[in-house]
Amino acid sequence: MPVVVIAITVVVQCEAIETTYPGGMKGFQEVAVPNNTFCTDGELACASFMMPPDVGKFVEHLQEHGLRWLVPVENEEDQEEGRVVKKALDLVVVDQNNGPCNNCDWIHFGKQGSISFCWIGDESPEGRALSAPEWWTPAKSESMNFVPEKAVQAGGIEFRKHEEEEEEESAEESESKLDAPENEEANGEEQTTAKKNNDDDGKVCLGTVASAYGLIDETSKISDIDPRSTPG
Template sequence: MPVLLEAVSVIVRRASIERVFPGGLADFVALVPNETLCVDDDLARVGFMDPDDAAEFIDVLEECGLRCLDDDGRAQDIAVGDQVKGLTTPCDWAEWYRVDHFKSGMKIAACRLKGSASWDVALPAGWDYERSLSKRFIYVAEGAENPMVPLEHGGRVEAYLDTTTGREVFMGRVPSEGGERA
């Protein structure tokens, strides 16, 4: 079964979780810093709105014994997926694609173990397409003028003004290792 891929997703092989964590998935779940976890039989996925938060989580996982990249730059235990671009490094064990969301009829990004035949996507608890990043994602290409003007930073939510729409938008953050973000 595939897992949802929204914003920046850290994808971990379940077999690697079972190999590295004495308590298996329960020990892994205890490290997850937000409410975006979804799992299937093969993969676990945690989503982040900011790449720096994803990198911090990967650092934690590597300290526990998982490896993100092998010596050739290929995903080993951990892969990173971008909702728009797909997997960010070569990966022999996972594949990214878009699939119809059964309730909305819209396409959502997903990731599954290569060779899997399942198309049913595992979603985080409480996930709803109408309130999701799959529906309301804002992507600013590298080098493009950023239409987001910072309004409020710090804590777990950052506020921005989208100058193209005049609407306030929010980005969830996870606490840094020392606690809240500055």
């Protein structure tokens, strides 16, 4: 079954927890997760946070106990171009608004309205129950107010906009240089408004965004979610 993604969620493969983290799943739930957001579907285990620094601390804790986050993946093309590509191995950071924030080939992400969720495997999640913390309701996701882009360095995680957004901004900057308004004061007001609008959009996500990783298309999304608390 899929697991709910709340604000900024760290998703870990259960198999890696059982074989690596001290105390297995019991230790992970009781020691590692510092709040009441734990949930699992038996394949994925999650912990959610409102602030990027807390995400960074949690990921660091997991790494200190043997779980692997981003590991270099080399191929001939990358070596020729001098690039170092990293892929999420045991755990991945997932943003409620934008999905996986790291290059990850073992997780799927979907949304239905304000509800975000992820799952592992090729089987469609349609009609399957949604694993979530006991206190969670769909309304909680609608009113979620978290920080998706501030205090990043304090948490050891880097934010980056999607490549298409970066290209659009670059094109806009080029146009503004070629056709700059004569009235600098008016130009300043326009830039301030544009920046505010861009900030309001909030279209950013944590970590290194893998352009090759596509979020699932519209036809793959859950059509009927049945929220349930995680079995004790």
